[in-house]
Structures are given as structure tokens and as C-alpha cells.
């Protein structure tokens with residue numbers, strides 16, 4: 001239990017050149033023979049060899065074939081008496097481990113009777129003793145031996161070089177990885193699996209075999225994954241000139257997995273959730289997620305695998321960059337500008353709902369953290385999603401072509417190496433020497449070192465006589481744990497000035513200049529705010545404009561601009577930037593919620609009856625009925641900011657009041673637009689044969705929103721037609737998206753038909769794990785009515801199909817409840833917090849990684865109003881009082897209480 005610090009980095013005392021592993025796979029006692037060649041790091045004074053281990057049984061250690069002395073220091077195996085000098089020597093280590101007992105799902109574990117591994121970040125040490133850090137890169141040869149009937153398929157990284165029969169019904173397979181790799185990219189799989197296969201020829205004329213392995217019976221759900229993989233290969237070649245460097249690329253799905261997926265070299269292991277998709281059980285969102293996670297892991301093959309991280313503090317080097325790449329991939333596939341904007345908006349919603357709260361809470365950390373107790377806790381939305389925004393800002397500052405040149409230089413310099421975020425930044429700057437990035441590089445790198453979400457404040461004044469518009473910009477960043485004071489960031493502010501008729505006015509600066517980058521759309525320019533304050537004076541402005549700022553969300557900041565209601569209405573109706581059109585609707589919604597929150601009402605959970613203004617309603621009607629806007633975009637604009645995003649704006653959070661206010665807003669939105677929702681439902685409800693393309697996905701999304709609105713407005717007036725129609729649609733739906741939306745409409749409106757639909761859903765899908773996860777989650781996501789959600793949750797965890805051991809299933813109830821149902825979780829009686837504490841303690845014994853994610857549900861406790869705050873503290877302290885917590889949970893709980 002020691003803290004690891006970034007500045008303590010020292011190179012390893014030994015290098016490992018080759019690793020030859022032999023596995024005798026057995027569920028309760030797997031034998032591992034690890035034969036390595038090592039040599040001393042010639043740059044360092046002679047030191048002992050320290051090998052990491054975790055829950056291993058050590059049988060034997062040989063050096064150059066001879067027994068040797070060794071000792072244990074905690075879980076480390078320490079060897080002092082090794083050959084002197086710098087010649088390579090051979091080290092053989094025999095260990096055993098017990099995959100069946102491995103409920104942590106790190107290292108070698110069983111899922112549905114098959115063997116899988118997960119080694120990132122520090123799981124390889126649970127398989128064998130090793131210098132388990134990413135800057136030790138070796139060539140791997142792996143021999144797998146197992147019972148042939150039970151484990152007919154034996155896979156590891158690289159190429160299959162030999163296979164054959166053994167005595168006693170056993171067989172073997174030998175794999176060789178042509179690329180050196182860090183231990184966290186090792187993988188093996190053994191079990192009864194079948195594969196969808198596809199041979200492709202890349203641009204350079206090389207042939208590759210692509211395989212997607214699943215359980216027998218799931219093959220009909222792999223077509224979308226295979227297509228996504230093919231698109232990924234083609235895209236990385238076309239956009240970044242990065243080819244597939246393997247003869248064979250395999251994806252294997254498992255239903256027991258802590259994370260989404262893992263980019264092991266040539267053998268990606270995936271949570272089934274991000275591989276399996278068929279129309280009858282997967283929603284449009286699932287299809288999208290499969291595409292982006294397949295892309296993400298595939299793109300790691302270069303950004304992560306060919307060039308990897310020197311140490312785990314550099315995690316965002318590969319994750320931020322690879323999220324950026326998967327987002328660009330999805331946007332490029334989306335093809336129309338409007339569909340691109342929808343993807344961008346969805347990504348920003350994700351950032352705001354997870355990363356902004358993280359950056360404002362007790363777990364706030366820089367994109368490149370400075371210390372950790374357990375690295376598993378730093379696979380966060382800050383490292384991933386904010387990290388991706390940081391990479392996007394490079395592209396904004398140097399342009400798309402400049403970014404490509406930076407990537408080329410990065411690979412030219414660092415292919416085959418384990419490097420740092422500084423190396424990436426330097427390559428980007430060196431490839432673009434005339435850019436603002438190069439000029440401001442040390443300051444730009446504060447994005448890696450300073451935590452917290454910066455705030456950009458903007459104030460504009462128009463001078464009609466001089467025909468000038470003056471925009472004052474300033475930046476600040478609130479204190480975060482360990483960082484009381486912040487230095488200014490480099491913030492690309494993409495902006496436009498919107499005239500009354502929606503035209504973008506000319507952008508001529510009196511002095512100073514915009515960034516010289518290609519890629520700004522017409523009417524937009526990018527100003528690089530690097531000082532604390534800047535004043536921009538625009539010339540020849542012939543009418544009073546509304547500033548449209550941070551277009552496309554050009555930096556991961558909060559914008560504080562004192563817009564009038566009328567200004568926001570102009571942006572919503574007319575801004576040429578679709579992101580900011582949507583943003584204006586969000587701001588109007590937020591403002592309404594905040595105003596309503598401060599309006600005194602009778603009773604704590606009462607809310608003003610009609611919080612939305614007529615003009616705002618009319619504007620939303622205009623969007624809903626707009627003849628040209630895409631359905632997907634309409635659905636985003638018509639969705640009110642959710643409870644959590646409203647909570648994020650408040651200095652003191654009263655969850656029940658927030659929920660009541662939002663429900664009041666929603667009630668008005670559904671009744672005032674009732675006829676418009678009916679029109680929208682009729683107009684968008686039919687999408688023909690199922691295709692998960694952006695256009696039909698958007699139509700289904702808007703039709704679903706409309707149906708939900710209609711059921712809710714019907715509930716208010718006690719009218720039965722729409723719930724009946726929703727139930728019928730639920731029954732007849734030809735795809736899971738329509739079916740789930742119809743069920744959700746019933747659940748959201750609280751109609752009694754919801755119970756019948758849930759029963760029927762269970763009958764239809766109880767043998768389909770992923771569909772059953774949704775069945776659990778949907779019930780937990782329903783709006784809380786007088787505290788009814790917690791009893792539902794308590795019943796669900798006793799359901800025979802519930803299990804804490806399967807992370808997807810555990811999360812479908814527990815994370816959904818504690819993270820995603822604000823009012824259901826934050827009860828005035830504190831019962832939600834007690835439930836949370838019990839589950840964290842229980843889960844920690846089985847799977848610390850999943851437990852510590854659940855522990856994060858209390859991040860925001862200190863901002864809660866009473867009586868929530870005190871009840872929350874009591875529950876957190878109860879967990880903290882446990883003496884046998886994992887490091888994972890201990891670190892989160894300690895920081896939460898700090």
C-alpha cells in the first residue's frame with residue numbers, strides 16, 4: 001500500500017529481451033513456465049532483480065539452468081546473486097495460479113468455462129513473476145496446452161507457428177508475436193469458441209485475416225463487429241497512413257469483463273457488450289458503441305502498442321489520443337455535416353456528465369496524474385475524454401494537415417518505444433514550427449499538469465456609431481485537490497458573430513490576430529486565448545451581433561457569458577454552428593431550471609407549475625417541426641438537460657428539488673407541445689428494415705422521445721390511447737431500439753402497462769445476457785416516484801438472474817442506481833447511501849475494480865444540501881472504517897473524505 005509518484009520514475013534495472021511462456025491450462029491449478037532472457041541495464045549501477053507477483057504460488061527458480069537463492073519482499077520476488085556483467089542470462093520461473101478463484105478478473109480468469117486474460121495495467125504479475133511495467137518490452141513466444149475437448153481453441157498474440165496433439169486428450173498451440181511488446185499487452189484465450197472470418201487486402205496489397213471469436217450460437221451477432229473492424233483498418237490507413245502490421249487480427253468476446261475492451265497485440269479481448277449486436281436485442285446506441293470501441297481498440301495498435309507509455313502516468317498518451325481517433329473515426333463515418341455535429345454533441349454530453357463532475361470533485365486529477373495508490377483508479381474520464389479534448393486542441397491549433405504531420409513525426413521518432421506525453425507534444429510542435437502551438441508549447445502543456453475545468457468569461461459590447469463590437473475574454477480555473485492556484489491555459493476559442501438574420505458577420509480584428517489554421521468553417525475563426533484576459537475589437541460590424549463562442553466545443557472549458565434570453569433564442573434559431581444551436585437550447589433549459597429552483601414554492605419537493613416561457617416553448621416547437629433539420633439533431637435539442645447536469649451547475653445540490661423542477665419542466669414540455677409530438681411521432685415512427693445508420697437512428701430517437709412525451713401527457717389527462725399504442729409498439733417492434741423506447745415510454749409515464757411489458761420482455765429475452773442487462777437497468781432508470789426506486793433495486797438484486805460476479809450485470813443495477821438515478825439514489829432518509837455502502841463493501845471482496853467504480857458514486861457528497869450531506873458522510877465513514885478494503889476502494893474513499 002504505497003503511493004507511486006510520477007517524478008520517482010527511474011528506468012528498469014534489467015531489460016527483458018525474450019519471454020517464452022508455457023501454460024498447462026487447468027481451471028483450479030494452471031502451471032506456468034516462464035523462461036526469459038534478461039540483461040542488466042548498462043546505464044545503471046548493478047542492482048538486485050525485483051520481479052512483481054500477485055497471488056502466485058512459486059515452485060522453482062533457475063538461473064542459467066541452475067538453482068539460485070531468492071527472497072520475497074511482500075509480493076516481489078528478489079534475486080541478488082545473478083551473473084555479473086552485461087551478458088544476457090536465462091531465468092526460468094515455475095508458478096501456478098488458480099483461475100477459478102480469480103473473481104477480480106485481472107490476470108488469468110474463467111468466463112463461461114473458457115480462459116481469458118486481462119493484463120492492463122498490472123495483471124501480468126498475476127500470471128507470472130515479471131518486471132511488470134510498460135517500458136520493459138520483450139519478444140513473446142507462448143505455448144498453450146489444454147484438454148482438447150474442453151478447450152478446442154487456443155489463442156495468443158501474433159502468429160500461430162505450431163500446433164498438435166498431446167497425450168491424454170490434450171493438445172497444444174504455439175504462438176509467436178513478431179512485435180516486441182510490454183507485458184500489459186499479453187493475452188491468451190482458450191475455450192469453445194467459433195469465429196467469423198474475413199480476409200482483406202490492404203492498400204499496400206498485403207493480405208490479412210480478421211477474426212471475431214464468440215461462443216457458439218452468437219455468430220449471428222458478429223456481422224456489425226466485423227464490418228466495424230474492416231472500416232477501422234481502412235480508415236486508419238486512409239486518414240493516418242497507418243496500416244495493419246499483422247497477418248492476423250483477432251477479437252474475442254467474453255461476458256465477464258471489468259472494462260469495455262482491451263487492445264492486446266493482435267488479440268483484442270472485448271466485453272460482449274461491445275462485440276455482439278443484432279437488431280432484435282441491440283439498440284442503435286449499442287450498434288454505435290460497438291463501432292466506436294472496435295475502432296478504439298484497433299487504433300491502439302499504433303497509438304498504444306507500436307508506441308506505448310513509458311509509465312502509467314502517461315496513460316493519456318495512448319488513451320486520450322485513441323479516444324480522439326475513435327471519435328474522428330465515428331465522425332468521418334457519419335458523413336454528413338449534421339451527423340458529424342450530432343456525434344460531437346453526444347461526445348460533449350458524455351464529457352460534461354462524467355468528466356466535469358470529476359474535475360470539480362475530490363478525485364480531480366490532471367490528464368497526466370502525479371500520483372496514485374492504485375493505477376486502476378486512473379482509467380478515468382479525465383485521462384480518456386478530457387485527454388481526447390486536449391488532443392483535439394492540437395488539431396484545432398495546427399489544422400488537420402498539421403496534425404497529420406505531427407502524427408507522422410511522432411511515429412518516425414518513437415516507433416517501437418515507450419514514451420511520454422511530452423514526446424507527443426514535442427512532435428506536434430516540431431512538425432508545425434510556425435504554429436501557435438509551437439510558440440506556446442510549455443504553456444499548452446499545462447493541460448496535462450493542471451486539473452480542474454477552466455472557465456472562460458465573455459462580455460461583449462456593441463458601439464453602433466463606431467460599428468465596432470468589443471469582446472472581453474478572461475479565463476480562470478477553480479482550485480482542485482493539491483492545486484490551489486492555476487496558471488493560464490492555452491484556449492482555442494472558435495467564434496463567430498451572429499447577425500439578427502442568422503448571418504455570420506465579418507470577423508476583422510482591430511489588432512491581434514486569429515490562429516492561422518485551416519479548417520475553420522466559413523464565418524468562424526479561432527482566437528487563441530493564452531493570457532488571463534484579452535480584449536478583441538471587431539471592425540465593420542453593421543448591426544449588434546450575438547457572439548457564438550467555443551463553436552464545436554473548441555476547448556474543454558465552461559463558458560460564462562451573460563447572454564440575454566433573446567440572444568440565446570437567436571443562437572438557437574439561427575446560429576450556423578449546429579453545436580452552439582444545441583448549446584443555446586441547453587442553456588435556456590439550465591437557466592429555466594435554475595430560476596425555478598430559486599422560486600419559492602410550498603413544500604420542499606414542489607416546483608413551479610409552468611417553468612418554461614412561451615417563447616422558449618415556441619422555439620422548441622420551431623425546431624421540432626423544422627422542415628430541414630435532421631431528426632437526430634432535433635431529438636438532442638428537444639431533450640432537457642438531465643438532473644445531473646443541472647446539479648453540476650449548483651453550488652449546493654438539493655437532488656429532490658432538482659428532480660421536481662425538471663419533472664415540472666418536462667410535464668410542461670409534453671403538454672404544451674402535445675400536438676407537435678403527435679405530428680413528430682407519426683412523421684418519424686417508420687424506419688423500414690432495420691439499419692443502424694445515422695438517418696434512421698435519428699428518426700427512431702426522435703420518435704421514441706415523442707412517444708414518451710405522448711404517454712406522459714396522456715398520464716396527466718388520464719387518457720388511455722397513447723399508453724395503449726406504446727404497448728402495441730413494444731409488442732410489435734421489429735428492433736430493440738423501438739421496443740426499448742416503447743417500454744421506456746411506459747416506464748417514464750408510470751403507466752400500469754409497464755409491468756406487463758416488463759414481464760413480456762423478460763419472457764422474450766431472459767436467455768440473452770445483454771438484453772437482460774437492459775431489463776434490469778431500465779427498471780432502475782425509471783423516474784423515482786415517492787421513493788419507489790430503492791425497493792425495486794432491492795428486489796432486483798435478489799432476482800435469480802442477478803449476480804455480483806458478472807460486472808455487466810452488477811453494473812446494470814448498482815451503477816445505474818447509484819450513478820444514474822439522482823432522485824432515486826439521493827433520498828432524504830439516506831437509505832440509498834446505506835445501500836451503496838453495503839454493496840461497495842460486498843463487491844470489494846470479489847472485484848475491487850468494479851467496487852471502486854461504484855465507490856465513486858459519492859464523489860459529489862460535499863456539495864449536497866442537508867439532510868443529504870450528513871447521511872452521505874455517515875455512509876462513507878462506515879466504508880472507510882473497514883480495515884480490509886482493497887487499495888482501489890481505499891484510495892477513492894480516502895480522497896472522497898479528504
Ligand code: DPP
Pocket residue numbers: 120259260261262263296297300319
Ligand atoms: N482496454 C482499455 C482501453 O482500451 C484500456 N487500455 O481503453
Ligand code: ZN
Pocket residue numbers: 296300318319322
Ligand atoms: Zn483505450
